[in-house]
Amino acid sequence: MATGRTHRPATRSRGIPEATVARLPLYLRALTALSERSVPTVSSEELAAAAGVNSAKLRKDFSYLGSYGTRGVGYDVEYLVYQISRELGLTQDWPVVIVGIGNLGAALANYGGFASRGFRVAALIDADPAMAGKPVAGIPVQHTDELEAIIRDNGVSIGVIATPAGAAQQVCDRLVAAGVTSILNFAPTVLTVPDGVDVRKVDLSIELQILAFHEQRKAGEEAAAEVTTSQAAGTTNTAVAAKREDSATDQGPDGDVPAVMPA
Amino acid sequence: MATGRTHRPATRSRGIPEATVARLPLYLRALTALSERSVPTVSSEELAAAAGVNSAKLRKDFSYLGSYGTRGVGYDVEYLVYQISRELGLTQDWPVVIVGIGNLGAALANYGGFASRGFRVAALIDADPAMAGKPVAGIPVQHTDELEAIIRDNGVSIGVIATPAGAAQQVCDRLVAAGVTSILNFAPTVLTVPDGVDVRKVDLSIELQILAFHEQRKAGEEAAAEVTTSQAAGTTNTAVAAKREDSATDQGPDGDVPAVMPA
DNA sequence: ATGTCTTTGTGAACGCGTGCACAAAGATTG
């Protein structure tokens, strides 16, 4: 179901599979919650349930990081939090710039989870001169002209693009030329980047379309079932077995306000 | 380039792989752009380049829909737009509710791409009584108390959750109980839903953490390379071969303003 | 009609990710 798609076919980081890397933040979140409740240890079974994954998968994931568990007991929560944080590079500070301060950009700037885990909003950038100087989330918006200087002076390597689709590639090119090597793209466009630059995309429109597909399929099956079984009673089957969502592959929500691209 | 038509409607809709479904919106977007430029046909090679995927993969994807291409010519743009739209269920109207009208919820409500492709914002719902009646994106916000009635009266089957993490599961339960069977979750939490309900999650925090991982890895390799190769000249390799991002799997941005969950 | 050229559609091989099932490791109890 979900997205979580890997981008590059190759580049098996350092032995850690891409699918595992995508799940580490999930484990980290569950572990942090346990840590706050002062739970000392967890079994793979418990943690897997909290993260919504298979316990065998979780154990295999952790095995790529090393043997941090104790048989018969489980995993030490604090220790695991540290190990995963370190593996994900969250023990260091990551200055991030957000380009395109429309509705979405502002929402991202205000997002609390940003600062909580090593990420720091170094600057907000927008092409509209009228926005310049106006504070958003306590940070004054700067004009696009300053982009290169901002990247350079703050040592920014991660950029978030929340511009309309039409401006995304251009912004991307400038970010990359200025030294950014990781981009999180919210604009509904396929970005072309040089080798060595990572791009992850988040596309609302795509997510909705995927849901619509399954919704349509469900409706079709329901109709078909209704025909074959004459008239069964309560067709509205309300919650029976609980199923957990699984990390799917890839994709997400999407662009900004005046999206140029249609779908 | 004439377009011989030998298409069979090929109702094979049942066996479409999930990975293919996730790419169809991508193709559709590229095709729509071509359509607006009045391009009559495209080859798999051209379209694949526009969508950022392998051409063989694209052809195989289309083969699941049926034989809509013409050998020696390519695919008829308009026809393909229609077929994919139909397959994705975009030829019908999908009323959607957005729950949690904070920064993110408002951004989503204002998002233009919503209406463009079969999706219609049926209602905005928020738990804050002060928000009730206030128009956002031209639509008056309604109180959570109305949730069940709204779902029922509008026949809503797709819900978007943009609440803080702490409220997400509760909102989800109410949506599902009211009849929603597809959920797009922006809150940083794992949602538990009954069987038959689809959940896709979009988590900004996770995306950033994945980028940080690769960024750290790149920094490490760079440092290692620097040691081995003494001092090579321009370490700042600026754009050489263009590599396209690929549809990954899963995941995305994230929650709302006052995110309760840490990471 | 025949031949050439382009592009599709797909058979087959390969690699990654998932989940089962179990042996090994360690804690715990007596």
Add this chain to the structure above:
DNA sequence: CAATCTTTGTGCACGCGTTCACAAAGACAT
């Protein structure tokens, strides 16, 4: 110290998705 019980770590098999490579199909030229 021995027996028992719990939980990890992983070998293995299976299935999905990707990619290559090519035969078949059709357009186009002569």
